[in-house]
Amino acid sequence: MLSTSVAVLRLAWQSVRRRPLSSFLTALVVALGVALVVAVETVRASADRSFTETARGYDVILGPPQGSPLQIVLSTLFHVDEPPGTLPWSAYDAIRKDPRVAAAIPYAMGDTYRGHRVVGTVPAMFEVLTDGEGRALQDGMRGRLFGEGRFEAVVGSVVASRTGMGIGTTFGVSHGLVEGGQPHKERWAVVGVLRPTGTAHDRAISIPIATFYAIPGHTVPDQEEEARPLSAVGVRLKSPALRLLILQESRTGKAEAQAVLPADQVRKLMAIVGDVNQGVTIVAWIVTVVAAVSILVGLYNTIQGRRREIAVLRALGARPAHVFGLILLEALILCLVGGAFGLLLGHGAVAAAAPTLLGSYGVRVDVGIGGHDLQMLGALVVLGLLAGLLPAWRGLTTPVADNLQAEP
Amino acid sequence: MTADALALTVRDLRKGFPDPGGRRVEVLRVDRLDLERGRTLAVVGESGSGKTTLLHVIAGILPADAGTVEIVGRPMTGLGETARDRLRAEHVGYLFQTFNLLSHLTALENVTLGMTFRPRAGTVPRRLAREALDRVGLSDRLAYRPPQLSVGQQQRVAIARALAGRPGLVLADEPTANLDAVRAKESLDLLLAFAEECGAAVLAVTHDDRALVRFQDRLTLGMGV
Numbered sequence: 178m179l180s181t182s183v184a185v186l187r188l189a190w191q192s193v194r195r196r197p198l199s200s201f202l203t204a205l206v207v208a209l210g211v212a213l214v215v216a217v218e219t220v221r222a223s224a225d226r227s228f229t230e231t232a233r234g235y236d237v238i239l240g241p242p243q244g245s246p247l248q249i250v251l252s253t254l255f256h257v258d259e260p261p262g263t264l265p266w267s268a269y270d271a272i273r274k275d276p277r278v279a280a281a282i283p284y285a286m287g288d289t290y291r292g293h294r295v296v297g298t299v300p301a302m303f304e305v306l307t308d309g310e311g312r313a314l315q316d317g318m319r320g321r322l323f324g325e326g327r328f329e330a331v332v333g334s335v336v337a338s339r340t341g342m343g344i345g346t347t348f349g350v351s352h353g354l355v356e357g358g359q360p361h362k363e364r365w366a367v368v369g370v371l372r373p374t375g376t377a378h379d380r381a382i383s384i385p386i387a388t389f390y391a392i393p394g395h396t397v398p399d400q401e402e403e404a405r406p407l408s409a410v411g412v413r414l415k416s417p418a419l420r421l422l423i424l425q426e427s428r429t430g431k432a433e434a435q436a437v438l439p440a441d442q443v444r445k446l447m448a449i450v451g452d453v454n455q456g457v458t459i460v461a462w463i464v465t466v467v468a469a470v471s472i473l474v475g476l477y478n479t480i481q482g483r484r485r486e487i488a489v490l491r492a493l494g495a496r497p498a499h500v501f502g503l504i505l506l507e508a509l510i511l512c513l514v515g516g517a518f519g520l521l522l523g524h525g526a527v528a529a530a531a532p533t534l535l536g537s538y539g540v541r542v543d544v545g546i547g548g549h550d551l552q553m554l555g556a557l558v559v560l561g562l563l564a565g566l567l568p569a570w571r572g573l574t575t576p577v578a579d580n581l582q583a584e585p
Numbered sequence: 586m587t588a589d590a591l592a593l594t595v596r597d598l599r600k601g602f603p604d605p606g607g608r609r610v611e612v613l614r615v616d617r618l619d620l621e622r623g624r625t626l627a628v629v630g631e632s633g634s635g636k637t638t639l640l641h642v643i644a645g646i647l648p649a650d651a652g653t654v655e656i657v658g659r660p661m662t663g664l665g666e667t668a669r670d671r672l673r674a675e676h677v678g679y680l681f682q683t684f685n686l687l688s689h690l691t692a693l694e695n696v697t698l699g700m701t702f703r704p705r706a707g708t709v710p711r712r713l714a715r716e717a718l719d720r721v722g723l724s725d726r727l728a729y730r731p732p733q734l735s736v737g738q739q740q741r742v743a744i745a746r747a748l749a750g751r752p753g754l755v756l757a758d759e760p761t762a763n764l765d766a767v768r769a770k771e772s773l774d775l776l777l778a779f780a781e782e783c784g785a786a787v788l789a790v791t792h793d794d795r796a797l798v799r800f801q802d803r804l805t806l807g808m809g810v
């Protein structure tokens with residue numbers, strides 16, 4: 178019984194190899210579909226993880242009262258979108274002194290240098306915020322962090338590679354997010370370059386918050402500390418469980434700031450992004466299913482030319498189930514060989530692109546084979562069996578006596 | 586199976602096919618046929634007399650309409666398709682006019698294939714296939730595929746395939762019709778000698794008068810149908 182099954186499997190393999198070109202092409206289409214699914218899934222999972230991890234940096238973000246919570250989170254954590262307004266320095270002072278707060282990081286934003294956002298903040302930010310793997314941003318950096326109140330800057334890896342800025346480079350800042358504004362006369366010196374972290378800070382230039390207000394042409398230059406406007410304050414609590422309490426207090430308190438929960442906002446965002454991703458994943462799966470259909474059609478068409486072969490097998494004692502299994506296995510082999518190749522191709526492409534994605538775009542993708550691949554192989558087995566069903570049925574119903582007489 | 590069972594017994598066998606109008610036309614009628622192990626029988630009859638159909642029914646490739654066929658004491662008639670396939674795999678060797686070797690398999694694989702579908706094939710088939718190819722003088726051609734072999738060699742591979750599994754009965758449908766006179770004689774010599782060594786009965790359809798005399802018994806079809 179077992180030896181017969183092994184023999185049928187061998188026959189199927191020999192049969193697939195007998196048509197090298199058509200087998201190669203059908204397997205290739207399967208491989209491309211699978212590679213596409215793998216790539217899309219990897220990027221999706223990586224984006225999910227990166228967003229979620231970044232959001233974990235702060236339990237609460239204090240933003241201007243008028244902005245939407247999502248806009249506050251996007252502009253503060255991901256440097257996407259403009260900060261929707263300002264909140265007074267006093268709000269930062271108050272939260273900083275709150276005994277429940279472990280760390281409060283002020284942000285002043287609104288300027289760019291050569292297309293890269295300039296963030297006024299404090300050195301502690303590089304310790305509080307982490308990358309997707311939980312490493313602090315300052316880990317593995319070249320040079321050092323800027324000193325409070327000094328005209329020094331820390332740049333992200335993408336900024337460094339795109340602009341050629343390095344330790345010792347000096348630069349002036351133009352006002353406003355749009356380029357082409359009047360360059361300011363103050364100059365900052367780069368004292369540190371972050372390692373590629375896969376976070377928004379790869380694309381940002383950070384300077385001490387006090388020097389941010391020293392920018393002439395700024396809406397509020399040279400003011401007393403208390404009157405300086407902030408874009409946001411990132412807050413790490415001693416216990417994350419306190420965040421709902423802070424949120425509630427903010428709602429009932431003075432309307433100079435609003436508290437938002439980054440984790441909630443990112444979850445909402447992922448729900449939207451997830452829909453788009455799902456669309457792409459469905460397209461990738463359609464490619465794979467089309468590949469399975471091409472297996473079906475290709476195999477079905479071979480049966481006509483293999484009537485004598487099938488009749489001979491039957492004359493030698495093969496049972497209908499053997500013929501059925503033989504053709505089913507051929508479909509399965511094409512599907513799984515193509516699929517295995519596609520998994521390698523997909524993961525290989527992702528692995529090959531990962532350093533570039535991280536270095537030039539600040540996007541970290543997770544390389545590696547996971548449980549998703551097993552699911553994928555399971556789905557391919559089902560697809561292969563489905564693709565083989567009709568050709569196998571045709572083989573099963575091929576008349577024996579009539580086809581034994583055919584010319585060789 | 587008892588040791589003294591006949592290789593083949595046929596009683597009151599009938600087989601017909603529907604004509605284009607759908608009426609059933611009887612093409613085969615064999616009232617009685619016994620073949621002992623080790624004996625040889627030539628089946629003769631003009632074209633269309635049902636010779637091939639007889640072989641198909643004996644082998645269980647086609648079901649009989651009526652009557653009984655027994656192979657080495659086991660009934661072939663009255664069985665379902667799968668059971669007939671099993672019985673054929675175990676006890677019947679088949680030889681065709683066009684050899685019917687699979688061109689993408691080697692000589693050794695083709696011969697092994699003749700035993701692959703036996704209910705308890707195990708690992709013996711490969712060994713038996715080597716022995717059989719050795720017996721037909723092709724031990725140096727094991728890895729050749731049919732297109733790389735001469736016509737005579739191809740028929741020797743087919744003979745090895747029919748006999749490698751030591752079946753009780755070998756059915757041969759005009760086995761030498763595609764060969765020239767010299768090759769045909771060699772081929773028939775080989776078939777009959779190898780079958781005798783294996784103790785197999787041979788039932789062969791033939792047109793060739795020179796071949797006919799080599800068989801111990803004769804069955805003529807087409808008379809009285």
Ligand SMILES: Nc1ncnc2c1ncn2[C@@H]1O[C@H](COP(=O)(O)OP(=O)(O)O)[C@@H](O)[C@H]1O
Pocket residue numbers: 579602603612630631632633634635636637638639
């Ligand atoms: N599948 C079939 N359907 C209808 N008629 C058939 C079929 N197979 C064979 N026949 C008929 O049965 C007769 C015997 O055929 P066959 O056994 O091949 O003859 P032989 O081998 O003696 O030349 C022929 O008249 C043939 O037309």
Ligand SMILES: [Mg+2]
Pocket residue numbers: 636637638
């Ligand atoms: Mg015939």
